Amino acid sequence: MAITIKDIARESGVNISTVSRALNDAYGVHQETRGHVLAVAARLNYYPNRVARGLKTRRSHTLALIVSDIRNPFFAEVTRGAEDAARAGGYDLVLCNSDLDPRKQMEYVASLLEKQVDGILMNSVADLSRKQQDQLAASGVPIVLLNRSTASKSFSTVCADNEAGGAMAAQYLLRLGHENIAHLTGPRRHGNLTDRARGFLRFLKAANAKQGITVLHGENSFSGGQTLTQKLLRQQPEISAIFAANDLMAFGAIRAMLELGRRVPEDISLIGFDNLELASVVHPPLTTIHQPKYEMGRAASEMLLRLARNQSKPRSQHLLLGVELIQRESCRKRL
Amino acid sequence: MAITIKDIARESGVNISTVSRALNDAYGVHQETRGHVLAVAARLNYYPNRVARGLKTRRSHTLALIVSDIRNPFFAEVTRGAEDAARAGGYDLVLCNSDLDPRKQMEYVASLLEKQVDGILMNSVADLSRKQQDQLAASGVPIVLLNRSTASKSFSTVCADNEAGGAMAAQYLLRLGHENIAHLTGPRRHGNLTDRARGFLRFLKAANAKQGITVLHGENSFSGGQTLTQKLLRQQPEISAIFAANDLMAFGAIRAMLELGRRVPEDISLIGFDNLELASVVHPPLTTIHQPKYEMGRAASEMLLRLARNQSKPRSQHLLLGVELIQRESCRKRL
DNA sequence: CTGAAAGCGCTAACAG
DNA sequence: CTGTTAGCGCTTTCAG
Numbered sequence: 001m002a003i004t005i006k007d008i009a010r011e012s013g014v015n016i017s018t019v020s021r022a023l024n025d026a027y028g029v030h031q032e033t034r035g036h037v038l039a040v041a042a043r044l045n046y047y048p049n050r051v052a053r054g055l056k057t058r059r060s061h062t063l064a065l066i067v068s069d070i071r072n073p074f075f076a077e078v079t080r081g082a083e084d085a086a087r088a089g090g091y092d093l094v095l096c097n098s099d100l101d102p103r104k105q106m107e108y109v110a111s112l113l114e115k116q117v118d119g120i121l122m123n124s125v126a127d128l129s130r131k132q133q134d135q136l137a138a139s140g141v142p143i144v145l146l147n148r149s150t151a152s153k154s155f156s157t158v159c160a161d162n163e164a165g166g167a168m169a170a171q172y173l174l175r176l177g178h179e180n181i182a183h184l185t186g187p188r189r190h191g192n193l194t195d196r197a198r199g200f201l202r203f204l205k206a207a208n209a210k211q212g213i214t215v216l217h218g219e220n221s222f223s224g225g226q227t228l229t230q231k232l233l234r235q236q237p238e239i240s241a242i243f244a245a246n247d248l249m250a251f252g253a254i255r256a257m258l259e260l261g262r263r264v265p266e267d268i269s270l271i272g273f274d275n276l277e278l279a280s281v282v283h284p285p286l287t288t289i290h291q292p293k294y295e296m297g298r299a300a301s302e303m304l305l306r307l308a309r310n311q312s313k314p315r316s317q318h319l320l321l322g323v324e325l326i327q328r329e330s331c332r333k334r335l
Numbered sequence: 336m337a338i339t340i341k342d343i344a345r346e347s348g349v350n351i352s353t354v355s356r357a358l359n360d361a362y363g364v365h366q367e368t369r370g371h372v373l374a375v376a377a378r379l380n381y382y383p384n385r386v387a388r389g390l391k392t393r394r395s396h397t398l399a400l401i402v403s404d405i406r407n408p409f410f411a412e413v414t415r416g417a418e419d420a421a422r423a424g425g426y427d428l429v430l431c432n433s434d435l436d437p438r439k440q441m442e443y444v445a446s447l448l449e450k451q452v453d454g455i456l457m458n459s460v461a462d463l464s465r466k467q468q469d470q471l472a473a474s475g476v477p478i479v480l481l482n483r484s485t486a487s488k489s490f491s492t493v494c495a496d497n498e499a500g501g502a503m504a505a506q507y508l509l510r511l512g513h514e515n516i517a518h519l520t521g522p523r524r525h526g527n528l529t530d531r532a533r534g535f536l537r538f539l540k541a542a543n544a545k546q547g548i549t550v551l552h553g554e555n556s557f558s559g560g561q562t563l564t565q566k567l568l569r570q571q572p573e574i575s576a577i578f579a580a581n582d583l584m585a586f587g588a589i590r591a592m593l594e595l596g597r598r599v600p601e602d603i604s605l606i607g608f609d610n611l612e613l614a615s616v617v618h619p620p621l622t623t624i625h626q627p628k629y630e631m632g633r634a635a636s637e638m639l640l641r642l643a644r645n646q647s648k649p650r651s652q653h654l655l656l657g658v659e660l661i662q663r664e665s666c667r668k669r670l
Numbered sequence: 671c672t673g674a675a676a677g678c679g680c681t682a683a684c685a686g
Numbered sequence: 687c688t689g690t691t692a693g694c695g696c697t698t699t700c701a702g
Binding site: 047048049050051052054055060062065069070071073076077079080083084087092093094095096097110111112113114115116222251254255258277278281282283 | 386
């Protein structure tokens with residue numbers, strides 16, 4: 001049986017409420033009694049039961065993070081940022097993997113509400129029905145959406161500036177003199193990737209790119225990048241630069257080119273998006289657009305902490321974080 | 336204000352204890368009342384407060400996982416397995432990143448105890464002082480150690496069979512006809528890596544390997560593998576096969592060889608350990624020893640669940656999971 | 671500054 | 687089968 005404030009009250013000859021005060025408020029209790037109580041508590045090796053406290057205070061000091069899959073290195077990084085910030089604020093973080101399955105997501109949320117978490121960080125609600133989203137919003141827990149800028153107004157968000165990143169990629173490739181450019185991206189409607197494509201194409205158009213741009217849609221994965229690249233090089237062997245919508249696709253592209261005997265960057269320049277840790281490890285080291293993943297997680301946690309602490313639910317907040325071009329060795333000037 | 340069993344008791348004209356029973360036990364309550372209560376509960380959109388319940392039952396239905404860093408893809412995979420199993424058992428998983436810092440680790444544990452978690456999964460306690468370890472063991476929470484086989488008897492463990500894996504690597508390289516073999520590994524005393532080295536060397540010795548084996552110690556990281564390989568090839572350019580203690584080091588070795596103009600596997604065969612997802616993505620695809628990372632996490636959670644459910648603390652359990660050789664393209668027969 | 675007492679929401683004897 | 691009652695460990699009025 002763990003020892004409680006009752007024990008330490010008995011042991012130190014004061015009332016449990018005094019113990020409680022001594023343990024919490026620095027004020028409202030005589031220095032001397034306070035000292036004594038603390039000493040007894042230490043001697044008995046007392047540690048408070050936060051569950052009981054939470055029942056009374058209606059705060060669990062626990063946050064939750066729902067990602068699609070922690071094995072995705074992008075989310076691992078975000079998660080680390082979120083956990084660090086939560087901990088710094090005195091909160092725990094419970095981790096949930098939803099695989100983007102709407103049912104799983106709703107089950108997690110229900111379970112988390114029952115556990116009285118003070119706030120939820122979510123990867124996405126895009127796959128939830130309108131009704132489910134309303135239900136979420138109505139639940140009352142503060143929710144901040146990660147990696148979504150276009151979400152409904154009911155939720156706060158933190159996201160990287162995907163559109164600006166797309167534009168950066170375009171600008172860089174143009175500056176290197178490329179004219180025959182392709183963009184490899186994911187499914188047609190995929191919030192973030194769509195934003196990247198928009199920024200990319202908009203910049204090229206504004207710059208009066210001399211030639212048409214090829215945009216290929218496929219799976220936003222390693223093998224998707226590989227497949228699309230094979231297809232691209234068959235259709236348009238004269239291509240001189242590729243913008244892959246994320247690093248994983250870029251890795252797939254590298255593999256495909258290797259197999260087809262096209263060299264990066266000698267024959268074809270390649271730029272990715274995300275700046276995964278692996279990007280500097282592959283050969284050639286990948287030039288890419290850096291997303292501040294850790295900072296996104298951290299900022300999201302901090303935002304959620306603010307929301308959780310203000311009982312009164314304030315308007316939703318939105319944060320857009322800047323991205324950055326990381327030059328490595330997968331691009332070069334067109335001859 | 337959330338609605339409680341009191342509300343639904345009032346609304347349905349029965350006592351709160353009847354409500355509680357209706358909601359929990361299927362038995363001991365008339366089907367009719369039960370149905371009615373459930374209906375009212377549903378109508379009021381009731382969900383139970385697990386914190387209150389936990390206060391009474393002394394079970395939080397929450398597990399915790401302390402890893403050094405979730406960004407390490409190895410742990411991400413383990414974590415996913417652990418979370419899936421926890422959830423399947425009706426438990427939440429709180430994630431903690433310790434960076435292997437003993438102080439952080441102890442702080443996490445203290446905080447988790449206060450939150451009344453039902454069990455803790457830990458990456459390692461190797462860096463904890465004897466006293467800290469005893470303190471942990473004395474705390475009373477079930478603890479299972481991940482990825483440790485040699486830990487003190489006070490804790491349960493689940494681990495991959497590192498020694499057998501090392502032996503497998505040796506056997507494979509020998510079968511390919513290699514005689515001039517090097518082993519690149521981490522610091523001298525590093526539980527798992529040491530086990531791999533032992534298995535490797537023991538097998539070679541037993542097989543009467545014709546030549547001496549070179550073992551190089553360094554950092555167990557990408558750059559560690561890179562550095563060691565540079566050093567190795569300077570000292571012994573005639574080496575024909577390398578066993579890297581983990582995939583990350585193997586990736587570093589690939590990079591170093593690329594830079595030195597030595598081809599894998601044409602000039603030198605390379606085998607890793609872990610079978611990270613990247614292993615199939617690098618060039619050449621890496622032959623390696625597969626650790627069942629997901630299963631380790633799952634098994635650890637399941638073991639912890641068993642421990643948590645049996646109030647009486649049983650003896651510690653130990654599980655050693657098998658490893659597997661994954662043949663890809665980084666090794667070939669010696670000419 | 672300290673004590674008494676109520677109660678957070680739920681479970682679990684114990685009666686009936 | 688159902689109601690009464692007593693807490694779980696802690697915070698928080700309200701008195702004194």
